[in-house]
Amino acid sequence: MNDFYIEEKVTLKKLSEIIKINEIEFVRKTFLKGISLKKNEILNFETAKTLCKDLFNINILKKNSFEFETKLFNNNFYISIIGNVNSGKTTLLDFIFKTNISSKEFGKITQFVTVFELLFYNKKIFFFDLPGHKLFNKIIKTYVNISTIIFLIVSIDNDINKEYENIINIIEKNDINLIICINKIDKKTIEKIYLKNLKTFKISSKNGYGVKNLICQSLESFKFFKDFNNLYDGIIVNSYIKNGIFYTTLFLFKNTLKKNDFIYFSNEKIQLKNLYVHNTEKDKIISPCIFKTKSIIFPPDFFFGKNKNTLNKNSNNIYKENYFHFNNYYVKSSNHTIALSILDYYQSLKSNDKIKMSVSLGDFNETDLNYCINFKCKIILISLNLNYSILKKINENNLFYKKFNLISDLIDYFVSLYKLDxxxxxxxxxxxxxxxxxxxxxxxxxxxxxxxxxxxxxxxxxxxxxxxxxxxxxxxxxxxxxxxxxxxxxxxxxxxxxxxxxxxxxxxxxxxxxxxx
CATH class of the missing domain: 2.40.30.10 (Translation factors)
Structure with missing residues (x-):
């Protein structure tokens, strides 16, 4: 018997679509039971549950039927959600956390990392929602390497058997616990799927089928074996501008942080003048903890530490000095994930003698403008808007200016303009x-x-x-x-x-x- 998930209230028409029963047939059967209903009739959960059970032997569950424990246990789990574009990664987390992020993403594409936290059956779990586009490969690899479990979301629209070889390659190249999630099974019925030596779950991120079972069995199947905390103290998750204020989300793996403490990156140190947890300002935070800062500009880098020597010892020095050379293009974004990915793309070019690029985070201000005027830089903005006074000065100084909303559009622009690679x-x-x-x-x-x-x-x-x-x-x-x-x-x-x-x-x-x- 199949399980279907609905909200507290649902129309008869919508209920018919969910359980895949013709609405006329639904009305006819209820009429034979002495109940008169219209297709736009609003049913509460208990009524819908009783009708579906009695008439069609279908089990109906509430869409918000997750019961999360509130008792904190010692072991923490870090789960990365990976998969191709439009495989349903963000929609899955939208269902679990009752958010609506997927509908607000520009172009319906994830371009930034989001971290979610919950307590589930005495275990503290952190979910990393990662971009799906190949341009974000370095971002994805970084989070995969610090995760306990990987949920690889595969859409049922794809050829599952053809995906098998790629999945095996992922496991062989990375020491990871991988679970395959066959998503969107609400769209069509599929035969039994068997991928040798791989844990596979059939789920629907849209209506929640199989999601609770996926999480429960995942936590029971694997032990917490990653010991990455001895390398770094934390990682930058994402950044954005809201109401003219620049916010950055960070994840503290270990240790504690106090207001006005310094944290160290590969090439510079930053003072934390404010700390926010769940929009409440704190004087001190204890790991593991997701926290935010505001009006602080961080370098486009991954990890940070409280101890300068420890970080430098373990840092890969990914970005060399010449990648910050201000010449030709001045790229600015409010999105930390996008900034890192652009730097990674620039570094990976086989021949980058045609492009010199600087990438920085934050809003485009007068200081940025003056630099571009002095060095005749071409200005590229990603998901940022200019105020009228700065735009006027750009035009007065005949500076090149272009805005993009998607990183893929920016890369396409460079490729088409310079015939790169x-x-x-x-x-x-x-x-x-x-x-x-x-x-x-x-x-x-x-x-x-x-x-x-x-x-x-x-x-x-x-x-x-x-x-x-x-x-x-x-x-x-x-x-x-x-x-x-x-x-x-x-x-x-x-x-x-x-x-x-x-x-x-x-x-x-x-x-x-x-x-x-």
Whole structure:
């Protein structure tokens, strides 16, 4: 018998959708029981639970039915949530903590680290919600290395068997306790999944199916074996600007901190003039603890320590001096995760002689402006807004200025402008002339190739009214029921696209190859 989760109150129509019963059938069966209901009728939890049990033998649970213990135990668990973009990582934590972060993320993409804390069956657990985009690989690897358990979220929309080899590689390269979470099972029924020697759970981050069982069994399965606390005292989690004030969230692994204490990074020390826990100012905090500071600008670095010598001994000195060289581009962001990832990208370029870049945190102020004027820097802002007076001075001094909301857009800008690493080569241009159903929830795009040659192995970009709506791969190409590998200009064909079913007549498609410079 399946379990379904609902809120305290739900409409009959919504309840029918959740339990996958036709609403007309639901109304008919209740009528035969002598109960008259309308599809927009609001049902409380107990009524919905009784009706579903009596009429359809379906078990209904409250969506907020987690019962967390409040007694603190000695052992702490650190769980990193990893997975591809749109796999449902943030939605899972939204369900557990009753938040709504996923709906507020720009472009529905996680671009910063968030840490959550809870007490669950006498265990204190810290969850790290990590970005999914490959541009954040260094961020992800850092948190994986300090975590007790890793939840790898895999969407049911993906080919699970093809993911298996990648998962094995992750385990072999990292000494980690990995649990595979097959997510979005509320969307469709799947056969039993068996991944050899891997712990696998089927869950739905949307309605909460299997989530409590996942957490309980995870904590019972593994012992707390990571001993990273002897290396560092803490890590910067994220940063942001709110109402004109710059906030930074930090995570203290060990030791205690007092107001006005200094903490040490790779190349500088910062004084903690204020400490906030749950928005309450504190004079002292004890580890493990998530805390915030305000109006303090930290360097784009990962770890910090109370003792300067200890930190320097264990620091990897990831960022060399020349990466802070102010020449050409002056990049500023309020997001600590984005700043680190840009530095990592800049460092990883095979040839960066065309770009000199400085990356810093905080709001763009008069000091930043004066520096850019003196050194003729090009200004790049990520998720920041300029006030009118500074924008006016930028225009008066003829300074280059550009703003981005997504780090991927900034990287694409640099790649396209400077042809970094690889060149994107357009191999064909296509227009969608018709669409045809193909199996459950799939569509074939009836297309005409009007320029170049389309190849099955090409990456494709799909545009709707000049806006990019999808980039991915082709599943298959057919010409008059015959499967082919390529289509020359002037021919029509049917294209089945991987992981994209919202194809529409009139959309334009280009196929591309990436070639080395």
């Amino acid at each position: 690889k060149i994107e080569l357009i191999t064909s241009k296509i227009i969608v002339k018709n669409t045809f159903p193909c199996g459950k929830n799939k569509k074939i795009a009836g297309c005409c190739v009007y320029e170049g040659c389309l190849n099955l192995n090409n990456t494709i970009k799909i545009f709707k009214e000049l806006k990019l709506v999808f980039q991915g791969k082709i599943n298959s190409i057919r010409i008059k029921e015959k499967i082919v590998d390529k289509v020359e200009a002037g021919n029509e064909c049917g294209i089945l696209i991987k992981n994209f079913n919202d194809i529409e007549i009139g959309m334009k498609i280009i196929s591309i190859n990436y070639v080395n410079k």
